[in-house]
Amino acid sequence: MQLIIAGKAHPADRAGQDLIRQWIDFIRHPVARRHVIFLSDYDMSLTEHLVQGSDVWVNTPRRPWEASGTSGMKVLVNGGINLSELDGWWAEAYTPEVGWAIGDGQEHGDDPAWDANEAEQLYNVLENEVVPEFYDRNEQGIPTKWLARMRASMSRLTPQYSAARTVREYTEQHYLPAAIAFHNRSTLGGTVGTNIVHWERALREKWSSLAFGELRISSNSDGHHFEIDVYLDGLDPNSVRVELYADGVNGESPVRQEMNRFDASKSSEPDWATYQVTVTAMRPVADFTPRIVPKHESVNVPLELDLIRWQR
Numbered sequence: 125m126q127l128i129i130a131g132k133a134h135p136a137d138r139a140g141q142d143l144i145r146q147w148i149d150f151i152r153h154p155v156a157r158r159h160v161i162f163l164s165d166y167d168m169s170l171t172e173h174l175v176q177g178s179d180v181w182v183n184t185p186r187r188p189w190e191a192s193g194t195s196g197m198k199v200l201v202n203g204g205i206n207l208s209e210l211d212g213w214w215a216e217a218y219t220p221e222v223g224w225a226i227g228d229g230q231e232h233g234d235d236p237a238w239d240a241n242e243a244e245q246l247y248n249v250l251e252n253e254v255v256p257e258f259y260d261r262n263e264q265g266i267p268t269k270w271l272a273r274m275r276a277s278m279s280r281l282t283p284q285y286s287a288a289r290t291v292r293e294y295t296e297q298h299y300l301p302a303a304i305a306f307h308n309r310s311t312l313g314g315t316v317g318t319n320i321v322h323w324e325r326a327l328r329e330k331w332s333s334l335a336f337g338e339l340r341i342s343s344n345s346d347g348h349h350f351e352i353d354v355y356l357d358g359l360d361p362n363s364v365r366v367e368l369y370a371d372g373v374n375g376e377s378p379v380r381q382e383m384n385r386f387d388a389s390k391s392s393e394p395d396w397a398t399y400q401v402t403v404t405a406m407r408p409v410a411d412f413t414p415r416i417v418p419k420h421e422s423v424n425v426p427l428e429l430d431l432i433r434w435q436r
């Protein structure tokens with residue numbers, strides 16, 4: 125087995141430079157020398173040769189630091205097989221037929237015990253699965269199981285992990301909606317656009333004076349009932365959204381439950397509005413915090429306006 129390592133650390137990335145130095149020290153060891161090589165100055169032309177010439181592409185980031193893992197995708201069309209951490213694209217793409225995985229899809233910080241566990245997983249997969257399969261040849265010298273895995277990887281993954289998908293998804297999910305939004309704002313003499321400018325101006329002007337009253341909570345078999353008064357300082361209540369927020373648990377998305385405004389006529393104090401919502405009692409009351417965010421049907425919040433006011 126021949127291990128080819130290539131990489132480049134940013135001039136300000138001391139930890140990355142240290143890591144490369146450690147690799148180089150390790151490679152100088154006479155036992156490692158015949159099997160490991162480090163190629164410096166990783167760039168597009170070097171990567172072109174690497175992705176064409178590698179049988180297995182090994183990528184071992186600590187989860188969740190792999191942003192995407194495009195290099196693994198570049199390997200697909202060249203018939204290379206991926207052995208990677210279940211992070212980035214590989215968490216989405218991996219099945220046992222198309223390659224190999226390490227990790228458990230969970231985050232473990234920089235726990236050295238977990239690093240050691242994953243290193244052990246890597247050695248096990250290489251020793252017990254990758255290498256035997258690669259050298260398992262038929263009478264003609266063909267590694268049939270290896271080829272089946274390579275074919276599965278190429279045929280199942282290349283259509284899904286391609287520049288065509290990237291361009292299509294950017295177009296459908298971002299460029300076209302942005303173009304439609306622009307048309308919507310600028311048409312009819314810019315009515316919607318003007319409305320947005322006024323909406324934003326009012327929010328910015330009043331935002332620092334928004335305030336919460338006391339949070340009233342009652343719990344019963346139906347769930348937790350939250351009720352809170354909010355001082356809007358004359359803002360149109362439709363220009364904001366009051367919601368109950370809780371961080372996601374077990375990898376789930378956060379809870380963002382919109383709170384409902386009581387009929388304004390019932391509110392005795394001007395500029396105050398009362399909001400309420402009931403959530404299931406699955407999570408403790410202390411997990412939830414009310415907050416106010418901007419609301420406008422034609423505006424992408426928080427991308428275009430990132431105001432937020434937490435109840436503290």
Ligand SMILES: *Cc1c(COP(=O)(O)O)cnc(C)c1O
Nearest residue numbers: 166167168171192193194195196
């Ligand atoms: C593909 C490529 C990358 C990205 O690699 P990842 O594994 O996706 O981070 C970086 N540098 C070069 C020169 C590349 O060709």
